[in-house]
Amino acid sequence: MASDEISPHGRWHGKLTSRPLPDVDATIAALEPAARACVSDVWLARAASERRVADSFTVIRDALAASNADAAIVDLAARAVDDEMRHTEICRTVASRYAGRELAPPPLLTLTLPRHAGVSDALRRTLYVVGQCCINETIASAFLEATLAKTSAPLAKVALRELLTDEIDHARIGWARVSSMDGTARRRLEPWLAPMAVANLRMWRDAARIYPDDLAAHGAPPAEVVEDALLIAFRDLVIPGFATVGLDVTALTSWLVAGAPTA
Numbered sequence: 001m002a003s004d005e006i007s008p009h010g011r012w013h014g015k016l017t018s019r020p021l022p023d024v025d026a027t028i029a030a031l032e033p034a035a036r037a038c039v040s041d042v043w044l045a046r047a048a049s050e051r052r053v054a055d056s057f058t059v060i061r062d063a064l065a066a067s068n069a070d071a072a073i074v075d076l077a078a079r080a081v082d083d084e085m086r087h088t089e090i091c092r093t094v095a096s097r098y099a100g101r102e103l104a105p106p107p108l109l110t111l112t113l114p115r116h117a118g119v120s121d122a123l124r125r126t127l128y129v130v131g132q133c134c135i136n137e138t139i140a141s142a143f144l145e146a147t148l149a150k151t152s153a154p155l156a157k158v159a160l161r162e163l164l165t166d167e168i169d170h171a172r173i174g175w176a177r178v179s180s181m182d183g184t185a186r187r188r189l190e191p192w193l194a195p196m197a198v199a200n201l202r203m204w205r206d207a208a209r210i211y212p213d214d215l216a217a218h219g220a221p222p223a224e225v226v227e228d229a230l231l232i233a234f235r236d237l238v239i240p241g242f243a244t245v246g247l248d249v250t251a252l253t254s255w256l257v258a259g260a261p262t263a
Contacts, residue, residue: 006089010082016090017162025155027217028098035215040098042211042220043156047091048106050163054084055111060132060173063125069177076173083166094159098218114199116192123188126177130189131196133174135238139204141167142233147221156219179245186247193242194251197234202262204230231260 008014028036061077088105096103114131116124144164151157178186204226211220234256243249255261 004085006085007082010079010086011166012086016086016093017158019158021090021093021158022154025097025153027153028155031098031218035212036098036100038211039156039215039218039220040095040103042215042218043091043095043098043159044103044106047088047095048109050084050087050091051106052109052111054081054088056132057081057084057170059111059113060129063128064173064177067122067125070180073173073176073180076169076176080166080170080173083170087163087166090159090162094155094219097155114196126181126185126189127192127196129174129177130192131200133171134178134241135174135196135200136203137167137171137174138237138241139200139230139233141171142229142237143204143226146225146229146232147216147219150216150221150225151219152217153219156217160219175241175245178242178247183246186245190248190251193247193249194255197238197252197255197260198262201230201234201260205262231256234260 006014006016012018031039057077057080061074061081064074064077092103092105113128116127119127141164144160144167148157148160148164151160178189209221209223209226211222213222216222216225234252239249239252239256242252
């Protein structure tokens with residue numbers, strides 16, 4: 001499991017961000033108490049999710065190492081564990097500012113790995129990397145970009161920019177790994193692309209996001225903005241990415257044209 005410490009050897013040498021989060025944000029005080037509490041809950045839930053992703057990247061790091069992936073990719077995955085620990089603390093800090101008091105870290109969410117039954121250990125390790133990095137982290141990047149576009153509150157805006165910068169790098173781990181594989185190994189991934197897309201989209205859609213529209217300025221976008229970001233991620237990033245590395249995306253494209261059903 002991931003350590004609860006932010007590593008002094010990480011991206012910012014033990015600091016949360018490349019630049020400090022703003023000390024003052026007048027837009028927070030201008031919110032009604034109920035709205036502040038809602039935004040705080042959103043960011044605290046985000047902190048819990050980021051902490052679970054830190055554990056996920058521990059799995060990714062070990063899977064890459066066991067697969068004899070390029071050392072540079074393994075190092076990026078190791079750094080991603082620390083990145084996600086920073087994300088956890090950034091989100092907890094933002095939640096605390098909106099709450100008007102210091103909040104304890106959220107309860108640890110359980111990491112449940114996909115089973116990928118009936119495949120070799122080698123393929124299962126690769127599927128973990130593809131599912132987490134090529135699909136989930138790419139979706140996360142699109143989600144954060146869409147959220148940032150709707151955000152104007154200074155504190156939330158800086159925090160989202162920090163998260164987005166890292167998520168783009170985390171997605172690159174998967175794309176670098178797949179592009180380095182030979183054609184035979186890549187073709188073994190093809191039957192799994194659509195099922196993994198369905199599973200990831202279901203996870204994102206299942207997260208409750210029923211917020212008042214005016215809270216989008218504080219990093220809590222309405223559900224329709226999130227849904228658009230999810231589908232754009234598949235249309236403009238995930239599917240073209242798989243096609244670029246030589247994978248057959250026929251099933252994925254048909255699924256998206258059909259409305260990306262998860263049932």
